Amino acid sequence: MPVINFQRTVEDLYKLASMFWPSELNRLEAERSVIPKLLETQEQFVAILSVDVSDLDSLFQIIDAATLPANLFLKHLVVLSDFGGEMLQRTNREFNSLFPASRLDYLWNEKKYSYDFKRLPLGNLTNSRLGLTGKKLIDAQPLSDLTKDVVALLLFGSACEEEKVSETLVKCEIGNYLSQPEILEKFIKQRYIWVSRITAGAKANTLGQIAQSFVKAYIENNLGIEGISIRTSGSIPGVSHTSSDRPTTFDLVISAGNKYVAIEVSFQVTTNSTIERKAGQARARFEQVEKEGYKIAYVIDGAGNFQRENAIRTLCSYSHCTVAFSESELSVLCEFLRAYFSETI
DSSP, X not given: OOOOOOSOOHHHHHHHOOOSOOHHHHHHHHHHOOHHHHHHXXXXXXXXXXXXXXXXXXXXXXXXXSSSOHHHHHXXXXXXXXXXXXXXXXXXXXXXXXXXXXXXXXXXXXXXXXXXXXXXXXXXXXXTTTTXXXXXXXXXXOOOHHXXXXXXXXXXXXXXXXXXXXXXXXXOOGGGGTTOHHHHHHHHHHHHHHHHHHHXXXXXXXXXXXXXXXXXXXXXXXXXXXXXXXXXXXXXXXXXXXXXXXXXXXXXXXXXXXXXXXXXXEEOSSOOSHHHHHHHHHHHHHHHHHHTTOEEEEEEEOHHHHTOHHHHHHHHHTOSEEEOSSHHHHHHHHHHHHHXXXXXX
């Protein structure tokens, strides 16, 4: 059986790299990344709120008849209000004290209105239940009584006559701009500039998490060694940030008994400084890991990473195993793990 070269060069990796996201990861990323979908449907969302309506029931009829799915309409409101799952859950938990009559009394256009809640409170109000998460958001959901309740909160919560409610729901102000297209569009576009800045980093984090999760799942399904522990964001005994003695966190930590392997995963299609940061830490991490008798491996791929050739060269120099991102390459990583845990390397 030929000896496998675990310690690759930049040139080796370049020949083996996927460079761009494989189709299965593109699908996973599409399920998790909501911002592009929100930006694509922004005009539809603005159009719905721009229609001249007399009350919430009239608005619900517009939402029901629109091509924009009700759960995606609700996601727009959640993001623009910056009032997500945690705050919705809190409102649900405190619902009876906030709305003892199970009714939202609010002011709109200098008139008093009331909305009678139909489903709230629930035993457990989650983004998943509202159809606001990943895969569920891709599946169009019609307007339900629960959706109506949450839409009412997000539109007019800050306009509630009860001070305690208006303070709790102070961010829920979009109803102020209903049926005012110019003001509404300006407000929403300003908010999406802010949202896009925040989610640019979140998108990169999501992509990284997908790659990390894929590597973890592949190892779990293909390693074939009993008693192995695989942890995300794990640490290794004796390996720390030298300046503070805080345990160093690795993307994945594979362990069995007193043997450990740290794995760092980096897949960047567009270039950024993440790979430079990893390279800057590589030597110190390698020396600590090796001193303790452990191993460190890297999964490196993506066109953006290969634009930072010197950084990748450094990582290859301070790694016991370096592979690109593909099933055949992850198979090599599993072979490395099997060799280490069976004490043949």
